[in-house]
Amino acid sequence: MRYSLCAITVALALAGCEKNADKKRGAPPPPPAAPTVATDGTRSIPINVNDEGYDPAKIAAKPGEKLELVFTRLSKSACAEQVKVNDGPVTELPLEVPVKIAVTAPPSGEVRFACGMDMMTGVIVVN
Ligand SMILES: [Cu+2]
Numbered sequence: 388m389r390y391s392l393c394a395i396t397v398a399l400a401l402a403g404c405e406k407n408a409d410k411k412r413g414a415p416p417p418p419p420a421a422p423t424v425a426t427d428g429t430r431s432i433p434i435n436v437n438d439e440g441y442d443p444a445k446i447a448a449k450p451g452e453k454l455e456l457v458f459t460r461l462s463k464s465a466c467a468e469q470v471k472v473n474d475g476p477v478t479e480l481p482l483e484v485p486v487k488i489a490v491t492a493p494p495s496g497e498v499r500f501a502c503g504m505d506m507m508t509g510v511i512v513v514n
Contacts, residue, residue: 429489432446451491453490454491456488
């Protein structure tokens with residue numbers, strides 16, 4: 388898989404969520420792994436936490452679908468060190484260690500997830 392070198396030189400700082408001055412921007416972030424479905428129907432969705440935010444940041448789900456969000460923090464930014472799903476408890480995300488958080492999709496609407504400072508956000512959209 389090849390990445391354009393041009394993209395590497397684009398290092399526009401996003402507003403907020405910028406705590407580490409020493410973060411490296413040498414390479415584009417790797418894509419997250421593909422979702423998998425367990426025998427009980429639970430869909431496991433790998434989510435990478437990059438300097439730019441969550442990848443993917445938007446997840447489509449079916450009403451009542453059982454999900455397992457697997458967050459892997461790749462960013463050294465302090466912003467990314469914690470995540471909370473649906474305004475639930477704050478979960479620590481050690482660097483490069485996958486952390487699973489189970490979520491059941493509501494009948495309709497959205498489930499938000501965000502960093503501890505509520506700057507990086509993602510959403511599960513039920514449809
Ligand atoms: Cu943050």
